[in-house]
Amino acid sequence: MLRIGKRLFSWNSTKFEMAGQSSVKITQISFGEKITRELVRGNRRDGTPLGDTAGDWEPDNIKLKMLADEWYGTDAVFAGFLGLLTLNKSVGLADTEFDLKLQFFEEVIRTAPTSKSGTITIYAPVCRILVPNINAQKGVAGQEVELEIGVTEPIQSNGAQLASLIRSFTTGTSEAGF
Numbered sequence: 001m002l003r004i005g006k007r008l009f010s011w012n013s014t015k016f017e018m019a020g021q022s023s024v025k026i027t028q029i030s031f032g033e034k035i036t037r038e039l040v041r042g043n044r045r046d047g048t049p050l051g052d053t054a055g056d057w058e059p060d061n062i063k064l065k066m067l068a069d070e071w072y073g074t075d076a077v078f079a080g081f082l083g084l085l086t087l088n089k090s091v092g093l094a095d096t097e098f099d100l101k102l103q104f105f106e107e108v109i110r111t112a113p114t115s116k117s118g119t120i121t122i123y124a125p126v127c128r129i130l131v132p133n134i135n136a137q138k139g140v141a142g143q144e145v146e147l148e149i150g151v152t153e154p155i156q157s158n159g160a161q162l163a164s165l166i167r168s169f170t171t172g173t174s175e176a177g178f
Contacts, residue, residue, distance in 0.1 A: 009104040009120065018127075019084055019098035025070035027144055029102060031062040031124075033155055033162050057163035059151035061130060062100065068134060068143040085129060093129050100124040100149065121159075126152040 007013070016026045037055030044050070066081070073080030079088055085096050106118040131148035154163035 007106045009106060013104045013106050015101075015103040015105055017101040018081060019096075019100075021081065021084055023066065023070055023081075025067040026064060027067065027142075028065040029062065031151070031155065032060040033151075034058050034060075035162060054164065054167060057154060059155065062124065062127065062147075062149040062151060064147045064149060065144045066147070068136075068145050071132070071145040071147075082132075093132070097126050097128050097152070100127050120157070123156045124149075124151050124153075125156070128152065 014026075016023050016029070034057075035055040036058050038053045039049040040051050040053060041047075042050045069080070071081050073083050082093070083089065085098060086093050087096070100123070102122040104120040128150045129147060130150045131146075133146045133148075134143070135146065136143055154161040
């Protein structure tokens with residue numbers, strides 16, 4: 001058997017894009033989401049629930065670290081993400097929304113019909129910067145900016161999402177026509 005280019009995903013597999021601008025200067029990213037629901041109980045003698053409610057989709061803030069020069073820019077030619085998201089300082093950072101894409105990619109040479117695609121795509125369609133934070137300190141590490149990014153619409157992972165799709169397609173009217 002001969003395998004070429006078969007690698008598991010690692011940090012070196014990461015591609016990142018924010019507001020349509022790609023970057024190789026992010027150093028960390030994390031996020032999560034959940035459905036907050038309520039167990040509905042009746043008077044069952046065994047104490048088990050009758051079911052649960054549909055609940056609410058709740059995203060965590062995306063936590064992102066990037067090198068300081070990528071955020072602040074280095075000169076008038078490269079304004080950094082701060083310049084991009086403030087339209088070169090013509091609007092406030094809180095005024096803009098943007099999308100964010102994270103990909104894990106490894107080249108795969110298809111030698112068999114069962115070979116898998118080498119891409120995972122995570123997409124957050126509507127985001128906003130909530131907390132920009134720099135923590136400069138003595139040391140030899142590159143200076144980083146920590147960002148907390150609010151998420152407004154459901155995150156899609158390879159096209160799937162945690163939030164209900166069925167409920168987003170209905171109008172909310174009952175069968176009785178209300």
